Structure formats: C-alpha cells, structure tokens
Amino acid sequence: MIEIVEVTADNIQDKGFFCMRSKPKTEGYQRKQEWLLRRFEEGLKLKIIEEDGYPRGFMEYTPIEFAWRGVTGENYLFIHCLWIVGRGKGKGYGKQLLNDCIEDARRSRKSGVSIMTSSQTWLADKSFFTKQGFELVDQTPSGFELLARRFDDSPVPRLVHGWEERAAGYREGLTILKSDQCPYIQDAVTTIVEVAQERNIPIQVMDMESSGDAQHAVSAYGSFNVIYNGKLLTYHPVTKRELYKLLDQA
Known part of the structure; x- marks a missing residue:
C-alpha cells in the first residue's frame, strides 16, 4: 500500500522526518527537529511517502514568505526539498508528492507553487518539474534556476539577487x-x-x-x-x- 503521511508536531517523534532517520540522537537530527517544530507554526508541511509502511521519499514545502532560500514572492507555496531514494525511484512517488503539494496549494487558494533547482549538486534537476507544468521564471549565472507552476496571472516569485x-x-x-x-x-x-x-x-x-x-x-x-x-x-x-x-x- 502506498500512503502519503504528513509529519506534524504530534507524530514527529514516531515518524521522524526521513533524513538521518537512523541517527536520531545526533546533534544535526535534534536541531532539525526543533527547527521543524517552529516552522510548523509558520505553515511549513513535511510529507513522507510510504510503501507498505516503509518511507521511500519526502517533500518539504512552506509558504514562500517563509522560504529558507534566496527567493521573494507572495501567495505561493515553495518547495524546499523533494527526494526519492533507493527502491522508491522510478515508481512515480515524486510525482505523487508533487501533485499532493499542488492540490494543497489550490485548496489554499495560492497563486502557484515554486521550487529552486540546479544542474549542480544538492538540488533537484529542473527536467522533472518542467514536465509537470513548471516554467523558468528566474536564474543565476552559477546555475540556480527558479521555477513556478502558475495558477493565475499574479506576479511570479523572483530570486533575491546581490x-x-x-x-x-x-x-x-x-x-x-x-x-x-x-x-x-x-x-x-x-x-x-x-x-x-x-x-x-x-x-x-x-x-x-x-x-x-x-x-x-x-x-x-x-x-x-x-x-x-x-x-x-x-x-x-x-x-x-x-x-x-x-x-x-x-
């Protein structure tokens, strides 16, 4: 069975937050957990996709006004991370998580969804998102690309240059x-x-x-x-x- 589970303040001790789940006593894990508890109050959401109860990937997103990236915008959701690993790859789990975020944005009457990608390491490549209706709205010479899936004609997000x-x-x-x-x-x-x-x-x-x-x-x-x-x-x-x-x- 495939299930998308939302991590909240009530279940984070049980579900964790995917990354470093095998090392819950480390300082990095503990600091991230405390960070999440504060961010939940700002509207951040973290969702894990499970296959027969085993986590295969996750997505973290937030109102763009509270994004922890070099972006600015209004009334968009912004995706921090979308990661599928190991045996979860190639099964459409990333698309399921992304669609869940898009539907959340529509229900919340947002103007769209945005994400930063890069051809370099540590961020997703843009090709997956352009296939799902995202378009390039800003970029840097060093390879960062800001993408957006628009729902209306409101101004799109931008990078904070300088x-x-x-x-x-x-x-x-x-x-x-x-x-x-x-x-x-x-x-x-x-x-x-x-x-x-x-x-x-x-x-x-x-x-x-x-x-x-x-x-x-x-x-x-x-x-x-x-x-x-x-x-x-x-x-x-x-x-x-x-x-x-x-x-x-x-």
Missing part, C-alpha cells in the same frame, strides 16, 4: 552562515572547522535565525553558505578532500 555584494562583506578567512533546515549541515560545519584549524585559517560560524536571513544570504540556496575571503566557496556540505581542493583553487 549575492556577490553580500559575500564581499565577509572578507577575512572562512565564514559559515548556517541554519538547521538540513540535518546534514551540522556535520558539514564540524568538517569545515577542522580544516580551518589544520590550515590556520580564521573562521567564524554564524546562525541564521529566520527565513529572512536565508532569503538575503550570500547564495540563492540560502540556508547554508561557506564564504572564503569575501567569495562564496560552497552552498552544500563537502568532504575534507573536496574542501581542500576548493581552498586551493580559491
């Missing part, structure tokens, strides 16, 4: 701007701090406390940013080896 100028304000050493939107971020921070110490690079770690902080961060991804000497180094977790390479190329 990332390079904002990054230039963090001039010395490494700066990590982080949130708890992704449970893998905490381990990534530990890795980056270790590398900074090994190379004697000054480092500061700064928490983003609100969706507004993420919307006006130094990358379109918003919720995680690593800046080195005034320039964005990465927006997603990397291994030590990958980080060494990025620093050597900077």
Whole structure:
C-alpha cells in the first residue's frame, strides 16, 4: 500500500522526518527537529511517502514568505526539498508528492507553487518539474534556476539577487552562515572547522535565525553558505578532500 503521511508536531517523534532517520540522537537530527517544530507554526508541511509502511521519499514545502532560500514572492507555496531514494525511484512517488503539494496549494487558494533547482549538486534537476507544468521564471549565472507552476496571472516569485555584494562583506578567512533546515549541515560545519584549524585559517560560524536571513544570504540556496575571503566557496556540505581542493583553487 502506498500512503502519503504528513509529519506534524504530534507524530514527529514516531515518524521522524526521513533524513538521518537512523541517527536520531545526533546533534544535526535534534536541531532539525526543533527547527521543524517552529516552522510548523509558520505553515511549513513535511510529507513522507510510504510503501507498505516503509518511507521511500519526502517533500518539504512552506509558504514562500517563509522560504529558507534566496527567493521573494507572495501567495505561493515553495518547495524546499523533494527526494526519492533507493527502491522508491522510478515508481512515480515524486510525482505523487508533487501533485499532493499542488492540490494543497489550490485548496489554499495560492497563486502557484515554486521550487529552486540546479544542474549542480544538492538540488533537484529542473527536467522533472518542467514536465509537470513548471516554467523558468528566474536564474543565476552559477546555475540556480527558479521555477513556478502558475495558477493565475499574479506576479511570479523572483530570486533575491546581490549575492556577490553580500559575500564581499565577509572578507577575512572562512565564514559559515548556517541554519538547521538540513540535518546534514551540522556535520558539514564540524568538517569545515577542522580544516580551518589544520590550515590556520580564521573562521567564524554564524546562525541564521529566520527565513529572512536565508532569503538575503550570500547564495540563492540560502540556508547554508561557506564564504572564503569575501567569495562564496560552497552552498552544500563537502568532504575534507573536496574542501581542500576548493581552498586551493580559491
């Protein structure tokens, strides 16, 4: 049996939130759980698709006014994550989750649904969404693409440009701007701090406390940013080896 289960404050202890479900005692998992409990109050929804009771994927979305990406807009739902893994791939589960979100948006009288994609790592590729009626409405030279499925003629969402100028304000050493939107971020921070110490690079770690902080961060991804000497180094977790390479190329 295939079932879409909504995770709420009442069942999160039982259902979890898909990512890192095998490591519920880790700091990253605990921080994400607390983050979700606050975001539920803002209208965020997290839904897991289960096959015979086993989770195969999930979707996280929120009113765009509270999105943790570098976007701005009104009366849209914004998808943070849509992820199907392992044996769940190729069975249409992603489409089922997306359609569930679209129907939620219609019931809520939203003007549409939006998502950020990228040809790079850590975000979905746009091809799946364009096949479902999404269109490109904004993009960056670095490969981020903002897509929207419109229901009416209201203004579409846009990216909050100006990332390079904002990054230039963090001039010395490494700066990590982080949130708890992704449970893998905490381990990534530990890795980056270790590398900074090994190379004697000054480092500061700064928490983003609100969706507004993420919307006006130094990358379109918003919720995680690593800046080195005034320039964005990465927006997603990397291994030590990958980080060494990025620093050597900077």
